[in-house]
Amino acid sequence: MASLVRLARGRGHPLAAALWVSTARLLVGYLLTCAIGVxxxxxxxxxxxxxxxFGPVFxxxxxxxxxxxxxxxxxxxxxxASERGIIFVTVMGSTWAVAMALRDGLRALPTIYRRSGLMLxxxxxxxxxxxxxxxxxxxxxxxxxxGFSFAWRSLMGAEILFKAVLPGLGFLLKSxxxxxxxxVGIMIVMVVVGMLADRWLFARVQARVQARxxxx
Amino acid sequence: xxxxxxSPAKAATERGRLGLTNITRFFNGSTxxxxxxxxxxxxxxxxxxxxxxxxxxxxTLLNIAAGMIRPTTGTVTxxxxxxxxxxxxxxxxxxxxxxxxxxxxxxxxxxxxxMAGMPKSERLDRVNAALxxxxxxxxxxxxxHELSGGMRQRVAIARxxxxxxxxxxxxxxxxxxxxxxxxxxxxxxxxxxxxxRKTILFVTHSVGEAVRLADRIIVLHAHPGxxxxxxxxxxxxxxxxxxxxxxxxxxxxxxxxxxxxxRVNRAMAETYWHPAPPPDLDGDSHTLGGGI
Numbered sequence: 348m349a350s351l352v353r354l355a356r357g358r359g360h361p362l363a364a365a366l367w368v369s370t371a372r373l374l375v376g377y378l379l380t381c382a383i384g385v386x387x388x389x390x391x392x393x394x395x396x397x398x399x400x401f402g403p404v405f406x407x408x409x410x411x412x413x414x415x416x417x418x419x420x421x422x423x424x425x426x427x428a429s430e431r432g433i434i435f436v437t438v439m440g441s442t443w444a445v446a447m448a449l450r451d452g453l454r455a456l457p458t459i460y461r462r463s464g465l466m467l468x469x470x471x472x473x474x475x476x477x478x479x480x481x482x483x484x485x486x487x488x489x490x491x492x493x494g495f496s497f498a499w500r501s502l503m504g505a506e507i508l509f510k511a512v513l514p515g516l517g518f519l520l521k522s523x524x525x526x527x528x529x530x531v532g533i534m535i536v537m538v539v540v541g542m543l544a545d546r547w548l549f550a551r552v553q554a555r556v557q558a559r560x561x562x563x
Numbered sequence: 564x565x566x567x568x569x570s571p572a573k574a575a576t577e578r579g580r581l582g583l584t585n586i587t588r589f590f591n592g593s594t595x596x597x598x599x600x601x602x603x604x605x606x607x608x609x610x611x612x613x614x615x616x617x618x619x620x621x622x623t624l625l626n627i628a629a630g631m632i633r634p635t636t637g638t639v640t641x642x643x644x645x646x647x648x649x650x651x652x653x654x655x656x657x658x659x660x661x662x663x664x665x666x667x668x669x670x671x672x673x674x675x676x677x678m679a680g681m682p683k684s685e686r687l688d689r690v691n692a693a694l695x696x697x698x699x700x701x702x703x704x705x706x707x708h709e710l711s712g713g714m715r716q717r718v719a720i721a722r723x724x725x726x727x728x729x730x731x732x733x734x735x736x737x738x739x740x741x742x743x744x745x746x747x748x749x750x751x752x753x754x755x756x757x758x759x760r761k762t763i764l765f766v767t768h769s770v771g772e773a774v775r776l777a778d779r780i781i782v783l784h785a786h787p788g789x790x791x792x793x794x795x796x797x798x799x800x801x802x803x804x805x806x807x808x809x810x811x812x813x814x815x816x817x818x819x820x821x822x823x824x825x826r827v828n829r830a831m832a833e834t835y836w837h838p839a840p841p842p843d844l845d846g847d848s849h850t851l852g853g854g855i
Binding site: 482 | 629631648649650654655659661662664675677678679722723726
């Protein structure tokens with residue numbers, strides 16, 4: 348098995364190329380997910396009416412398997428079977444999780460931070476930037492970590508189903524066809540990438556935040 | 564935003580008159596809960612303590628004075644001017660210190676100064692002075708979770724004092740501390756007040772605490788909250804916490820509150836438990852709870 352992975356690496360470096368492509372897509376998709384998810388989460392937390400209207404909808408969307416977004420992506424005129432379509436599926440499969448996790452995390456914040464901030468003269472946007480946002484850091488980091496794993500999963504699913512785009516890891520998985528060794532090998536690569544990113548980046552950042560806050 | 568004064572010592576004598584007039588605040592639409600028609604004035608430099616059983620609305624009153632809650636009717640004035648919400652001229656110390664866990668002790672203390680736009684060099688001096696005031700010099704870089712409960716509360720006091728407020732509002736700040744720490748904090752607060760002579764409005768359910776600290780004790784009814792009695796404490800400062808004057812006064816105020824608690828219990832339940840008074844061993848009444 349390992350030898351076949353090495354083979355895949357040798358043939359004009361398709362593995363390296365695929366890794367490169369997948370990672371690039373992940374970066375773009377994940378950053379979009381973060382931006383949209385954080386804004387949505389903040390909005391749902393801040394405005395009760397929005398939460399009552401959209402909260403259950405987002406919860407449902409979060410539960411939707413990410414591959415279910417593929418047919419829609421293929422249909423929509425701006426997207427179609429292109430890079431944009433893949434990014435779309437990646438984002439749709441993860442942004443709701445980020446939004447809901449952030450909203451719930453913000454809700455759990457003790458109200459005394461806000462009262463202290465007001466008492467000390469923090470008003471308007473300063474209250475947000477100096478009190479509310481920093482106090483929400485543990486919840487934010489946790490939701491972003493969650494969003495990452497969702498995004499990676501969504502991306503891999505999309506890469507398998509999309510045709511006629513640059514070959515990523517998902518494509519290599521599909522192109523293995525009857526070659527079980529290649530299939531399993533690529534799966535191992537996918538798992539390892541997700542694990543490493545989580546361990547080297549997210550776990551570390553989260554540990555530092557928790558240590559600062561005295562939560563660990 | 565009130566300008567930060569640079570001479571802390573003389574400030575308290577000319578400012579800090581807190582006026583609460585006909586304050587009423589009801590909860591749940593019912594007129595049986597909340598506070599009703601409370602009027603109270605704290606003179607500059609006075610230490611006023613509000614005592615009462617749980618649920619009498621003393622915390623509500625304090626939050627109204629702070630501007631956190633708006634009263635249903637009535638006004639709050641500071642030095643003659645009506646207040647406009649919470650702010651650094653009436654700083655608070657809560658029962659939960661409410662310090663920001665992502666900041667160090669020094670950063671917590673300087674937070675209010677930062678919000679007021681003070682330059683960094685001046686902030687540093689003020690922060691050091693404030694930490695000195697609460698005997699926490701050298702703990703600048705400690706994170707909040709590295710401090711004990713008593714130390715956290717002292718940082719909270721430093722944070723409130725560094726802004727040179729007109730009035731200091733304290734909401735059962737020592738209730739979560741153990742008895743020894745509490746006695747220590749009483750002594751420290753007494754010293755701090757002696758040095759700065761701030762107007763302090765202090766809320767507690769502990770009679771002993773009230774008698775130890777107050778110039779004037781306001782005893783509150785419950786259901787709805789009303790002022791039952793005002794007691795002027797003529798004892799000089801600093802006070803010896805073990806003196807018999809204090810014990811006697813504690814007994815007197817206690818009786819007021821126990822009557823009140825029993826009245827409420829009687830109204831709310833068919834039977835209530837009134838513990839038999841302990842035997843008077845040597846003339847000095849050993850009240851339940853040791854007078855604290």
